Amino acid sequence: MASKTLVRLRTRLCTHVALALTLIAPGAAFAKWPERPLQLVVGFAPGGPNDIMARVLAEQLSAQLAQPVIVDNRPGANGNIAAGYVANAAPDGYTLLYNSSSLGLSPALYRNLPADPLRDLAPVNGTATLxxxxxxxxxxxxxxxxxxxxxxxxxxxxxxxxxxxxxxxxxxxxxxxxxxxxxxxxxxxxxxxxxxxxxxxxxxxxxxxxxxxxxxxxxxxxxxxxxxxxxxxxxxxxxxxxxxxxxGVEGIELSGWQGVMAPARTPPDVIAKLSEEIALAMKSPKIVEALEVQGGYSIASTAQEYGEFLAQQIELFKTTVQDIGLEPN
Structure with a gap:
């Protein structure tokens, strides 16, 4: 009888331990992030403004994170192919999108997007405006x-x-x-x-x-x-x-802004860490010099502020596209 009771107690204990490990595992899995190389996906061909800044940022982040940050060009559909690829990637902080202002334009221009910028992607931080x-x-x-x-x-x-x-x-x-x-x-x-x-x-x-x-x-x-x-x-x-x-032209502010997005449901602590590292990187002498050469400046702030900026830009572009009579495809 005593032995059966002991077995039941052990079974319950093992069950509780397993449940506890399940609950803490997600946080523990990202405690040492990053533990392997990161992929920074660019939606345009090499050599353009987005690609140039993405490569400078990748180099700086590699030094800060002590992990390679690999630029992966996936051009096409005005950046939407890359956005869809990242949206469908594992939300673990290892696959990121280096986006352009086309991310804000696309909802106004296309009825069926491979990724909804506000639903399928998570803002990390702004980088530059050109x-x-x-x-x-x-x-x-x-x-x-x-x-x-x-x-x-x-x-x-x-x-x-x-x-x-x-x-x-x-x-x-x-x-x-x-x-x-x-x-x-x-x-x-x-x-x-x-x-x-x-x-x-x-x-x-x-x-x-x-x-x-x-x-x-x-x-x-x-x-x-x-x-x-x-x-x-x-x-x-x-x-x-x-x-x-x-x-005398009021209400028109046109810049090719850029930033970094992650798949939706990426852990908040990873987003926060990435956001901090990007803000720090944008102050580095090499990136400041790259911005000066391109005639741009940094817009790095926080993940929340970049998300608010993106939402505002999406609404602005929707209104503008309607005003000039363009029909979404």
């Missing part, structure tokens, strides 16, 4: 925003502008500017920024919005002329170029 610059062909008869407005107003629909494709920030941003000034121009979408930029240089289209860093070499060579910077803070590498706000 202002855009409007550039024109070197022979275009304007050297500043006011002269550009006058030329386009004089020929409604008579000029063409390029963009890396339908629905990206350069396209939406140009439509916002045209609408604000009561202007008309014909949109010509290309397969990427480089192709659109080359079209402006060749005179096939007359102007476009481009990242400062990408256009800078051609501006310095005299092949392109800068007309206006789209961000209120302007650009340190093009200090002589005015801003939209200084030209």
């Amino acid at each position: 202002p855009l610059v409007m550039v024109v062909n070197k022979d275009f008869p304007a050297s500043n925003f006011e002269e550009w407005v006058a030329q386009v107003k004089a020929r409604p629909g008579g000029f063409n502008y390029g963009s890396p494709g339908i629905g990206n920030l350069a396209h939406i941003g140009m439509e916002m500017i045209l609408k604000d000034r009561g202007l008309e121009a014909v949109h010509v979408p290309y397969k990427g920024s480089s192709e659109a930029r080359s079209a402006v240089v060749a005179g096939m289209v007359q102007f476009q919005l481009d990242s400062v860093n990408s256009a800078l070499g051609l501006i310095e060579a005299g092949s392109l002329k800068p007309i206006v910077i789209t961000a209120q803070n302007g650009s340190e590498v093009l200090p002589e170029v005015g801003t939209l706000q200084a030209s």
Whole structure:
């Protein structure tokens, strides 16, 4: 009888211990995070603004975390292929998305997304914002925003502008500017920024919005002329170029912002650790220098603030897309 009681007691004890281990296991599993390399997924091809910043950040995080951070380019569908891949990854803090502002644009442009930014992904932290610059062909008869407005107003629909494709920030941003000034121009979408930029240089289209860093070499060579910077803070590498706000355009702040997202349900302690490490990394001399070269600046804060910013941007882009008459695909 005593032996049976002892067996029952042992069984109950083992059951309670197993249950306790089950309850504490998730936290314990991440106590030593990271214990292996991290994957930083970029939704665009190598060499672009997102890829450049992702690689600099990956190098800095590798040093801080004492683990390799490997950049994995998965281009396509305006960044949505990469977003879907990360959303379906294990929520363990080892697979992350280095996103662009297309993450905020996509809900306004596509009915069926592989990943809902607010439901399927978790914000970690913002990283950088890179202002855009409007550039024109070197022979275009304007050297500043006011002269550009006058030329386009004089020929409604008579000029063409390029963009890396339908629905990206350069396209939406140009439509916002045209609408604000009561202007008309014909949109010509290309397969990427480089192709659109080359079209402006060749005179096939007359102007476009481009990242400062990408256009800078051609501006310095005299092949392109800068007309206006789209961000209120302007650009340190093009200090002589005015801003939209200084030209009287209100309510339009266009920058290619970037950040890091994780799969939804990633443990909060891992998110918090990642967020802190990213904020620290964005202050490193190498990243500060990389931002200066690209004409951008850091927007690192906290996971909560980045999540709030993302939600605001999604609503802003939805309103803008409706205003300019674009139908979601």
